[in-house]
Amino acid sequence: MIGSHGSTSKIPYSGGASNLDNECGLKARVKRKAKHILHIDSSSGAEEDEEYQAALDELDNSPAFNTSKFLNRTRIGNSGIKGKALGLVQEAAAAIVHPKEAIKTRATKKTAGTLAKSRPYLSRKADLDFLEAHDDLEQAEGRRDDSDDEGAFDRKNEGINQCEERIENMETARQNMRVAWITARHIQRVRVVDAIPPLPFPDDNFFEQEDDCGVLEFNWGKWIAYKLLHGSHAFSAQYIDDFQELPFDIDTLRKHVERLIIVSAPVQTLLLDIRRIYRWEKPWRTGKIMALYFILWYMSHIMTFLYGYILYSTIMNYYYPRSLEALRQGITRSLDRGATAFKVGELMDKHGSDDWLGPLMEELGAFIQVQIADLASFFEATYNFYHFRSPPATFATLCLIASLFLVSVLTDSRFALRLFWFFIGLTFFICWPISSLYPRYRFLVSPLKWALWEVPNHSEWCFRFLQDRAAVVRQAILRHEAGDIHDEQLSCVPGTGSDADSFATCRSISLDEQRDILSFGCTYCHMPGQFIISTHGIRFATSLAKSLPHESFDKPFADLVEMSKRQTRSSVLSPLAKVTTGMDKLELRFRGKGGGAGMHGMGEQEDAEIVLLENMRRRDKAFNAVVAFSGVRWQHLQQRPSKLRPEEKKGDSLTDK
Secondary structure, rough: OOOOOOOOOOOOOOOOOOOHHHHHHHHHOOOOOOHHHHHOOHHHHHHHHHHHHHHHHHHOOOOOHHHHHHHHHHOOOOOOOHHHHHHHHHHHHHHHHHHHHHHHHHHHHHHHHHOOOOOOOOOOHHHHHHHHHHHHHHHHHHHOOOOOHHHHHHHHHHHHHHHHHHHHHHHHHHHHHHHHHHHHHHHOOEEEEEOOOOOOOOHHHHHEEOOOOEEEEEEHHHHHHHHHHHHHHHHHHHOOOOOOOOOOHHHHHHHHHHHHHHHHHHHHHHHHHHHHHHHOOOHHHHHHHHHHHHHHHHHHHHHHHHHHHHHHHHHHHHHOOOOHHHHHHHHHHHHHHHHHHHHHHHHHHHHHHHOHHHHHHHHHHHHHHHHHHHHHHHHHHHHHOOOOHHHHHHHHHHHHHHHHHHHHHHOHHHHHHHHHHHHHHHHHHHHHHHHHHOOOOOHHHHHHHHHOOOOOOOOHHHHHHHHHHHHHHHHHHHHHHHHHHHHHHHHHOOOHHHHHHHHHHOOOOOOOOOOOEEEEEEEEEEEEEEEEEEEEEEEEEEOOOOOOOOOEEEEEEEHHHEEEEEOOOOOHHHHHHHOOOOOOEEEEEOOOOOOOOOOOOOOOOOOOOOEEEEEOOHHHHHHHHHHHHHHOEEEEOOOOOOOOOOOHHHOOOOOOO
16 A cells, blocks of 8 residues: 555645645745745746646636536536526426426527537637637737847747737647547546556366267367467557447437537548539539549559558648648538537437337347447547547558558459458358357557557547646656755754754655545545545545544555446426536546456456445546546547446457357
């Protein structure tokens, strides 16, 4: 166990008052006195303090960490208090008289309102301000002239730097809002991608089974499956699901449809552009494209052109990003696209509530849900590939496309076509059967996932973003602590008079010791206390006297296996709830005494230690903070259902057959 309850670590920011105020005040007075006597320049210390305060502001005010502030802003409407009160009374009456219909109506409105924009976490004003900032930068660069004198040249450069800094701050703010939306809206459960090697490979008798005649035979299929999983565990574990068949849930399906519609905005633009081409709205453009198509068809290089265009477009977007141009064009089309998205979401909810579709959804709901979720993840990964969210993964995919391009150019077109149809046959006869019979391994046999291997979807990008920001915050906190230790060591230099006596009482603190970062009020086993996140792990500290019997835990991040958001809801009041204080729960699963995570993936331990923190204040902030400061790799999973079928509890898998 790393750290102890009796350590001298400090909590830079917490939900309540710190219990170390007196100690911090004494240390601050001693520090000031030492600097005054030893004539130490405090300029570097001031810079460290500014960096430290910026780190605390990052935790408190950044929507990426403190999603509650972002969500509170998004709930603000245009109606006044009187209108809101009347609306609440009407909704309450409807919920009492027709509770089922009221819940469905609220879900429909929420879905349709969300799908009305391709970026629901940003307002129209935010987009216009962002475009205006880029226009200001362009104008500032246009005013610069080589014939200016040195003073004018410096002033114009300073103006350009200010514009660039403003744009950088706005881009960071937009990314923070995006992370806040994705983590609060779509991420409810995550687990650690285990870096511990799998269990030892089983003996041969493990793969022997009796046939219909009672004769022992060796199951080569099971042996090959185990061998492949055992050898690829280190780099493929993050693409293995934890359910053999994902349980169907209408709310989960609605969120996947929401993801698909939001991320498919570029595809909608492409389809509209294709429609304009075949309708000959611009005859000269359509004629050129038709001539190019038939030339490529005659030369048998249509796929070659496609590979080359993907390479050219992606590389040009790296050096000359088109996101700003796409934003300008998107604003002009936002009304039409918004109306379309609204109709799609409304149509889905309307049909989902009809009686005739209910049995059909029971049969096909789980399959449709998986396909929509995978399609949304593919579009998200494609978007992040094109925008270089993970440059190494994007470059690896570009190398693959470049190889296909060279094969198409340098070899006979018949060979390229045979290669293409070979992959089609491989996908149809091998990959699809495995993904259909064993859905948890569907990503491992997906050619699209092979092409975009390690390219993050939006959830994985959020995890990386949070951990990058947390690394900066952690560094600032540790540097601030190191500065305090250095000042205390300087203050221990013996002097004369009463000052020397006061310096003799200082103590030296080791940098290896645990440092507390955040704390959140909650209850654990019906005991009130604080959930504390430190640089090394997480723990619960009760607010009651330590002499009283109580449950507690203190775990390093290495023991954490899974984390999920839970909530207690009232069937009548939940449609009206705006503040969920007292309902929010955080479930943590720690590695059991068995050690590793097993063959089939991570977190599948029957002896896993489950911790449930109830009445969690700022639950979403605590969830994001654990993801950020843990430093481990996370995988986004579907929320566990309240009740699992027996085969799901066992964790049915390819290797169990």
